[in-house]
Each structure stands twice: as C-alpha cells, then as structure tokens.
Amino acid sequence: MSLLAFFTWCEQSFVGEAIRNSQWLFPVIESIHLLALVLIAGAVLVVDMRLFGVGLRRQPVAQLARDAQPWLIGGLMVMLTTGILLFLSEAIKCYYSSAFAWKMTSLLLALIFTFTVRRKVALADEGRVGPLWSRLVAVVSVALWSGVGIGGRWIGFS
Amino acid sequence: MFQRFCEWLANTPWSIALHESLWGYPIVESVHVLTMCLFLGMIVMLDLRLLSLTMRTVPVSQVAGRLLPWARAGFAVMVITGALLFYAIPVRAFHNIFFRIKIVMLILAGVNVWVFHSGVFRRVAEWDLDPILPKRARMAGVVSLVLWASIVVAGRMIAYNWFDCDRPQSSLVNTLAGCDPNTSE
Numbered sequence: 385m386s387l388l389a390f391f392t393w394c395e396q397s398f399v400g401e402a403i404r405n406s407q408w409l410f411p412v413i414e415s416i417h418l419l420a421l422v423l424i425a426g427a428v429l430v431v432d433m434r435l436f437g438v439g440l441r442r443q444p445v446a447q448l449a450r451d452a453q454p455w456l457i458g459g460l461m462v463m464l465t466t467g468i469l470l471f472l473s474e475a476i477k478c479y480y481s482s483a484f485a486w487k488m489t490s491l492l493l494a495l496i497f498t499f500t501v502r503r504k505v506a507l508a509d510e511g512r513v514g515p516l517w518s519r520l521v522a523v524v525s526v527a528l529w530s531g532v533g534i535g536g537r538w539i540g541f542s
Numbered sequence: 543m544f545q546r547f548c549e550w551l552a553n554t555p556w557s558i559a560l561h562e563s564l565w566g567y568p569i570v571e572s573v574h575v576l577t578m579c580l581f582l583g584m585i586v587m588l589d590l591r592l593l594s595l596t597m598r599t600v601p602v603s604q605v606a607g608r609l610l611p612w613a614r615a616g617f618a619v620m621v622i623t624g625a626l627l628f629y630a631i632p633v634r635a636f637h638n639i640f641f642r643i644k645i646v647m648l649i650l651a652g653v654n655v656w657v658f659h660s661g662v663f664r665r666v667a668e669w670d671l672d673p674i675l676p677k678r679a680r681m682a683g684v685v686s687l688v689l690w691a692s693i694v695v696a697g698r699m700i701a702y703n704w705f706d707c708d709r710p711q712s713s714l715v716n717t718l719a720g721c722d723p724n725t726s727e
Contacts, residue, residue, distance in 0.1 A: 411702060415695040422694065425579035426586040430597075433612070440608045443600055451597045455590070530576060537575050541568045 391479040400472035410473055417466040421533065423459035427452040428498075428529055431506055435522035437515060445518075449506035456498075478539065487535025494528035545720070548632040560630040567630055574623040581616030582690055584609040592675060592683030601670040602679070606663070637707050639719045640699040647696060651689040658682035 385393075394400060403409045431449050433439030440448060471478055478484040505513050505521045551557055560566050590596045591605045628635050635641045662678035669676050705711060707721035716723050 407704070411699060415698050418694055418698055419691055422579065422582040422586055422690075426583035426590075429580065429583045430587050430609070439612065440597075440600060440604065442604065442608075443597075447599065448597065451600075452587075455596060533576055533579060534572055537572045538568070 388479060391475040394472050394475035397472055399469065400475065403469060403473035410470070413466050413469050417463060417470060420459045420462035420466065423455055424463060425529070427456035427459060428525065431502075432522040432525050435506065435518045435525075437519065444510055445505075446507045446510075449503075481539055483535050483538035483541070487532055487539065490528055490531035490535055494525070494532055497524060497528055544636065545633075548636045551629065551632040557629050557632065560626065567627075570623050570626045570630075574620065574627060577616050577619040577623065578694070581613050581620055582694070584613035584616065585686060585690060588613075589683040589686045592679050594673065594675060598673075599671075602675065603666045603670050606666075634706070635700065637719050637721055638700050639705045639715060640696045640702075642718065644693055644696040644700070647689050647693045651686065651693065654682060654685045654689060658686075 403413065430439065430452050431445065434441065434443065434445050434448050502521050502525050505518060560570070587596065588605055588609055591598075591600070591602060597605060628641075658679070662676055662682070669679070674680075703709070705715050705719060707716075707719060711719070711721060711723070713723070715721070
C-alpha cells in the first residue's frame, strides 16, 4: 500500500468521517490537544531549564526528572490520542502539507532524543555529566519540541 | 464608545497590514502559542505543586521563586503578541463571544493571583514542605488550572465564526457579543 493510499484510507475511516461531519468535534479535540501541549511543555521545561542551569537550580536534576516524568508521559498519551484523531479527520490535507511532514519528523526526533540521550543525562549521578553537555542537551530538547509546536501551528495555516 | 475605538483601530494602516499580511499574522500567532508553552508550562507546574501532585520535596517558595520570573517574562510576550493579534482584527474580536469570555477569565485569573499572593502565600514559610498544603493554597492551584485551561480553549475558539454577528444569532448571543440584530443579515 502506498503512503497516499494509507492516508486516503485514514481520511475515509469511520472516525475521520465522524469528526469531519461534526461542527464541534474538531475544535473540542484540538482544544484538548492544546491543553496537553501546555502540560508537556511544563514537564519538559522544568527539567530542561535545570539542565541549562536556570530555574530550580538547587534541586538535583534526577529528582526533578523523576517528578516531571508521569506528567510528561500522561501529556504525551493525551497528545498522541488527540493528534491521531485530528489527523484522521484531515489525512489527505496532511499528506500534502510540508508543515505536517516537518512536525512528524521533529516529533520522532524529539521522542527518541527525550527517551534516550536526555533521559540518560537527566538521571545520571550528580557531576557525571559536564555542565556544557547538560546545556547542549537542554538546548536540543527545547529546539526539537519547539519544532513540533511550530510545525503543528503551521498545519493550520497551510 | 469602545466600538468606535475598535473601528478606528481597524482602519489604521498597520492594522490592515497585519490583517492582510501573508506571514506577519501567522508569525505573531506562532510566537503567541510558543510563549504560552513557557508561561503556562511554569504556571501548571506551580499549580500542580500547590496540589502536591509533583515536586513534593521541593519547597513551594522555591518553586514559585525560581519559576515565576520565567512565567512573568512569558506573560509579557503573551500580552504583546495578544495585543497585536487583537490589533489585526479589533472589530471582529470585540464582538466575538469567546474573546469576551477570555477577557473576563483573564481578569478572574488576575484576581486569583492577587488573592494567593496577598493571602496564604505570605505565610509560605509556615507550610513550605507540608505533605498537604493549606486549603487556600490548594484552592488557588485548582482555580488557576481551571481558569487558564478555559482561557486557552476560549482563545482557540476565537478563530471560529459560529457566533459572529453577521450570522443569525439568538438574543442571548446578540446581547453577550454586543451585536446589533438590525444590522445582521
């Protein structure tokens, strides 16, 4: 099955159809998508700011990362669920949208980075990772997640 | 009177330029959304801390002291970009029911901040690390979460025209949105 065929199948799915045919469903799902974004942003930023050396500087990074983790995972679950629903309702538009391609690429990179490199650095014993590396991880993390957010906003403009 | 002001604003060259721009409006809106992540990200983490749902071993005074400066900086950008977005479509925003709801909620959120900081937060040293925080602190957290969530949703809904004055509306909407039913089609 080609990618276009798959996207067409998504667009014609029962769920996609139901969301398209409703005046309220898309805006409501999108609002939940936005609220989950805020939650993820908070959970990501608290740790990234600390990695960068600002914010809650007096706290150990590993502890902040563990405290933020459930909110990050919870936010991501809501985000992915609502995101898939939104996608199903306009899959063909997404197929031709470069903003969507950009967003999915950034998302994939952000997820991989967050749960490999960043996780390892954040949970490492105090002093094992140099401040320069910590800062770099924080910058890359914020850049990748910002890429996801900007891409998402621009799907709506195209 | 504010209606006249909005009409005058809408006819200023910069308002028209921003309204019709290919890139200007989307860029301002993107900055508004990205800064929301900073501003509300900080606020949500503080609210969750007030409910003892995260960072329980970090004193509340430290969470507030270290995160609120970032929230304030974010809020300043939110206000500027928000004002620009309003400036691009003043008349439509003024008669948009979601815009009006958003403004009222923003004022209420401001009152909540004032009540919290002038009240229970003054004695934060007494309950900084309590396993369950004072009721007023928890209340401030819940009210903040509910209000800001409503503000985000209302803000997103401004884009939809369901309740615009140029469509037939119930008298309730006409009153709330300040529509003149005689001029609508």
